[in-house]
Amino acid sequence: MTDVPTRYLGELAVSAQGLGCMGMSHGYGASDDAQSIATLHHALDLGVTLLDTADFYGAGHNEELIGRAVAGRRDEVVLATKFGFANRLGEPTLIRGDAAYVRQACEASLRRLGVDHIDLYYQHRVDPRVPIEETVGAMAELVRAGKVRYLGLSEAGAGTIRRAHAVHPISALQSEWSLWTRDLEAETVPVCRELGIGLVPFSPLGRGFLTGRYSSVDGLAETDVRRGQPRFADGNLERNLAIVAKLDELAAARSVTAGQLALAWLQHRGDDVVPIPGTRRQRYLEENLAALDVGLSAEEIAAIEAAAPPEHIAGSRYDATSLTFVNR
Numbered sequence: 001m002t003d004v005p006t007r008y009l010g011e012l013a014v015s016a017q018g019l020g021c022m023g024m025s026h027g028y029g030a031s032d033d034a035q036s037i038a039t040l041h042h043a044l045d046l047g048v049t050l051l052d053t054a055d056f057y058g059a060g061h062n063e064e065l066i067g068r069a070v071a072g073r074r075d076e077v078v079l080a081t082k083f084g085f086a087n088r089l090g091e092p093t094l095i096r097g098d099a100a101y102v103r104q105a106c107e108a109s110l111r112r113l114g115v116d117h118i119d120l121y122y123q124h125r126v127d128p129r130v131p132i133e134e135t136v137g138a139m140a141e142l143v144r145a146g147k148v149r150y151l152g153l154s155e156a157g158a159g160t161i162r163r164a165h166a167v168h169p170i171s172a173l174q175s176e177w178s179l180w181t182r183d184l185e186a187e188t189v190p191v192c193r194e195l196g197i198g199l200v201p202f203s204p205l206g207r208g209f210l211t212g213r214y215s216s217v218d219g220l221a222e223t224d225v226r227r228g229q230p231r232f233a234d235g236n237l238e239r240n241l242a243i244v245a246k247l248d249e250l251a252a253a254r255s256v257t258a259g260q261l262a263l264a265w266l267q268h269r270g271d272d273v274v275p276i277p278g279t280r281r282q283r284y285l286e287e288n289l290a291a292l293d294v295g296l297s298a299e300e301i302a303a304i305e306a307a308a309p310p311e312h313i314a315g316s317r318y319d320a321t322s323l324t325f326v327n328r
C-alpha cells in the first residue's frame with residue numbers, strides 16, 4: 001500500500017478514497033462501537049482523511065461515534081456530514097430544506113460531532129417544497145459564520161445543481177455511483193465537471209454486493225435495509241450474482257478481489273472522483289484502500305463494463321418510494 005493520494009472536491013483537498021461510516025450505526029444490522037472506533041482510527045493512521053456521516057445515521061449515533069473517534073485528531077480529518085431527513089429510519093420519509101431547519105440541523109450536528117466546524121456539509125436530499133436557492137442560501141450563511149467550510153448536495157438533479165451553484169459554489173455531489181448504478185453518468189457528471197464540482201460515489205460496492213460476499217439475504221439481520229431493496233429480492237439477486245461471477249473472473253486474473261476491481265473502476269473515472277466505501281472492519285478497510293494501487297488499462301475497463309451492462313442489472317436501486325427522492 002502506497003501513501004493515499006490527494007484528490008480535490010472543488011477546492012477541498014481529501015484522500016482519494018474516503019470512509020463511509022453509515023453502517024457503523026445504521027442500515028446494515030447491529031454494530032460494535034469499539035470495533036467501529038478502531039476502524040476509524042486505523043483509517044486515519046493509514047492516511048484516509050475524508051469521513052462520511054449524516055445526522056440521519058442511527059438518529060445521531062453515527063455523528064456522536066465519529067465525534068468520539070476524532071477527538072484529539074480533528075486536524076487530520078475532513079468531516080463530511082449531511083442534513084435533510086427529518087424523520088427517523090422506519091418512519092415515513094420527511095425531507096426538510098427550509099432555512100430554519102438548515103440552521104437547526106447544523107447546530108445539532110456540531111454538538112454531536114463535538115466540533116466547531118464541519119468541513120463539508122451536504123443536503124442529503126432535495127426538498128421539493130423549498131426552492132433550492134433558500135436551502136443553499138442558508139447553507140452559505142453557515143459558511144460565512146465559520147460553521148461550515150464547503151457545501152455539497154446528494155442525489156440532486158442536474159438542473160438543481162446549476163441553480164444551487166449559482167447561489168454559492170458547490171464543492172461535491174454525493175450520489176450513488178458504481179458498476180451497477182450508472183444513471184448519473186449521462187447528464188449529472190458532465191454538469192458537475194463543467195462547474196468544477198467533485199464527485200463522491202456512495203455505495204460504490206453496491207452495498208457490499210459487488211464484493212461477492214452476499215449470495216443470499218439469509219445471513220442479513222432482520223433490520224438490514226438491503227432485505228427491502230429490489231436488487232437483493234428473490235429472483236433479482238440470483239440474476240445479479242451472474243455479474244459478480246464475471247467480475248470475480250476478471251479480478252482473479254489480476255490477483256485482486258471483485259470489490260477492489262469495482263473501486264478501481266470508479267477511481268479511473270476521473271481525478272475528481274472520490275469513492276467512500278463503507279465498512280466497519282479494518283480488514284475490509286485495508287482491502288478497499290489497496291484498490292487505489294490497482295491500475296487499469298483501457299481494455300480492462302472495457303471488460304469490466306462489459307461484465308455489468310446496465311440492462312442486465314435486475315431490480316431498481318431503491319424501492320419505489322425512495323426513488324421519488326433521488327435525482328431531483
Ligand SMILES: NC(=O)c1ccc[n+]([C@@H]2O[C@H](COP(=O)([O-])OP(=O)(O)OC[C@H]3O[C@@H](n4cnc5c(N)ncnc54)[C@H](OP(=O)(O)O)[C@@H]3O)[C@@H](O)[C@H]2O)c1
Binds near residue numbers: 175202281
Ligand atoms: N448520500 C446518501 O444518500 C448515501 C446513501 C447510502 C450511503 N451513503 C454513504 O456512502 C457510504 C458507503 O455506502 P454503503 O455503505 O451503503 O455501501 P458500500 O460501500 O457499497 O458497501 C458497504 C457494505 O459492504 C461491506 N464491505 C465493505 N468493504 C468490503 C470488502 N472489502 N469485502 C466485503 N464486504 C465489504 C460492508 O460490510 P461491513 O460494514 O460489515 O464491514 C457493508 O456491508 C455509507 O457509509 C454512507 O456514508 C450515502
